[in-house]
Amino acid sequence: MDMNLSPEDLAFRDEVRTFLDAKLTDEIREGARLTPSVRSPMGPSRAWGKALADKGWLCHAWPAEYGGPGWNVVQRYIFELECALAGTPVLNHMGRKMVGPVVMKYGTQAQKDEYLPGILSDELIWCQGYSEPGAGSDLASLQTSAVSDGDDYIINGSKIWTTGAHQADHIFCLVRTSTEGKRQEGISFVLFPMESPGITVKPILTFAGDHDFNQVFFDNVRVPKANRIGDENKGWTVAKYLLEFERGGVFYSPQVRAGVEKLAYIAGQEPAGGGAKLIDDPGFRRKLADLEIQVSAAEMSEQRVMSTLSQGQNPGAASSIFKLRGSEIYQDMLEATMKAIAYYAAPYQPEAYIPGNNVDAIAPEYGIVASSQYFNQRAATIYAGSSEVQRTIIAKHVLGL
Ligand SMILES: Cc1cc2nc3c(=O)[nH]c(=O)nc-3n(C[C@H](O)[C@H](O)[C@H](O)COP(=O)(O)OP(=O)(O)OC[C@H]3O[C@@H](n4cnc5c(N)ncnc54)[C@H](O)[C@@H]3O)c2cc1C
Known part of the structure; x- marks a missing residue:
């Protein structure tokens, strides 16, 4: 393939550079420089997320119909390279990069309306509830249960290594809705607020001394079934897509x-x-x-x-x-x-x-x-x-x- 940039690509690169020069304040650059882990300090990271969201560039890989800028693959690459070279902070990516595309593909219109705007504007911060103490590589052995109770599920169990759970507004979570048949066929994918009653977040420090991840405990957490993405017991397909x-x-x-x-x-x-x-x-x-x-x-x-x-x-x-x-x-x-x-x-x-x-x-x-x-x-x-x-x-x- 031709790796030389066309005049249009070069003009696009200049546009990105101009934007970075104008919007990367000293505080944001310092936050990026002082990033000790997979996560930049929250203040500079949120400030940078807001600058990108205001410009419409935060979810730069999203299709235009969902609010992305409609860039082609070369433009996306140029943008990411220029950001990396300029030293931008690490952004929370679990909304725009992970659960956003899942909601676009498997969500109902009501779910798209509810969740996508908050991701586009960087107002909703997410965490990922996949791993459990007994389920990492062998994810299908997860045990966190979601028992049907009318229009709701009652969730009990625990997730571990949950990055950013202590700062997240919402969690996307794999839960067991059936113990019948193949393990993969009894899993559902649900979204719920981290402030739901019954959730406890306990920090785990890495050996580098950072507080990035946590163990999260669910004690009779009530979640509406309307928060499930995709069909009941079909969450494995959704999880793999994510x-x-x-x-x-x-x-x-x-x-x-x-x-x-x-x-x-x-x-x-x-x-x-x-x-x-x-x-x-x-x-x-x-x-x-x-x-x-x-x-x-x-x-x-x-x-x-x-x-x-x-x-x-x-x-x-x-x-x-x-x-x-x-x-x-x-x-x-x-x-x-x-x-x-x-x-x-x-x-x-x-x-x-x-x-x-x-x-x-x-x-x-x-x-x-x-x-x-x-x-x-x-x-x-x-x-x-x-x-x-x-x-x-x-x-x-x-x-x-
Ligand atoms: C920094 C960090 C952040 C994380 N953030 C999150 C998060 O936000 N949300 C979340 O849900 N999870 C998170 N995780 C968990 C992560 O997904 C798991 O650690 C990972 O999937 C491995 O699972 P495990 O730790 O249980 O190790 P295990 O699955 O027990 O694996 C132990 C070792 O055995 C090897 N192994 C296991 N099975 C096989 C096999 N079939 N073939 C060959 N080798 C195998 C593995 O490669 C590994 O070396 C995070 C982990 C880390 C380290």
Whole structure:
């Protein structure tokens, strides 16, 4: 495929750059720089979400009929790359990237009217209730029960590793509505507010020290059946569709490309002995070149697959390839960054991650969150389905083995 940008694409890129220059305030940029984990500090992230929503660019992959900007795949790629290079905060993606497309495909008109506007405007923050203490890779073994009671379900059980549950307005949740027959055939997909009576959220800290995820307990939580997406006991189909978007609905490579560029910058600053810089070291240069090649290959694959899809459509099982390669290259890049900042990786200074702090950081600005990101992203090959699970999907559904 032709990777050269047309004059129209270049004009579009300029438009994006102008927007980023105008709307990325110092506070938002600082929040992005001080992102220690998969989530940016809430204030800058929400401010950036609002700036995008006001422009109509927040849900940039959505079809125009649902309020998306109607961009083609090259425009989407340009936008994501420019955002990554400019250093924008990580946005809460569970609404626009995950449950939004599901509501578009399986929701009733009333459900679309209820949920999509809040996602488009970034007012509704979501969390994902899939995993349970006994159900991760083997998701179909989930036990959280939803028992029919007139027009409602009564939900009992627990979800775990629920990212952002402590800040979310709503949860999309897999529940067991039948214990008959195959396990996959007794699951339903429901949405409900996190302030519903009977919900308790308990924090779980990562070994990097971040509070990203939680365990969520349901004690007789009453949820109207009208909140179910799709038919009763058909939630497995809905759940799998959402996972395709979670794993492959956006490009992975822009973030890694931006990370590799930052790595090259760091190597230009850090000493390598004898007055030389790390960037002059042949071993380091080989590593940088290796990362560049991996990112370029990932970019080509993503764009090739994405360009065959129509707007709002998802790459299906190919999303597992993106997820697998994207997460592995990302980890590789973060490991190289750790090595590049050398002893600056050692200090643990979480107070220096807080936007607006007056802490005298030990590391230079480019090293403040590097080790936190490295440790946090060890999880990248686990969340959204582990690498082993992605390899099985690729073997079965892409390679037909
Ligand atoms: C940072 C983070 C955020 C998360 N956020 C959320 C969230 O918001 N909502 C949510 O619902 N879940 C979330 N998860 C949970 C995530 O989806 C699960 O951790 C993941 O699916 C793996 O499940 P598990 O942890 O139970 O591990 P297990 O399924 O017990 O797997 C343990 C190991 O066995 C391997 N394994 C398991 N089965 C197979 C197999 N069939 N073949 C080969 N190897 C196998 C796995 O690859 C893994 O290495 C999050 C996880 C992390 C780490």
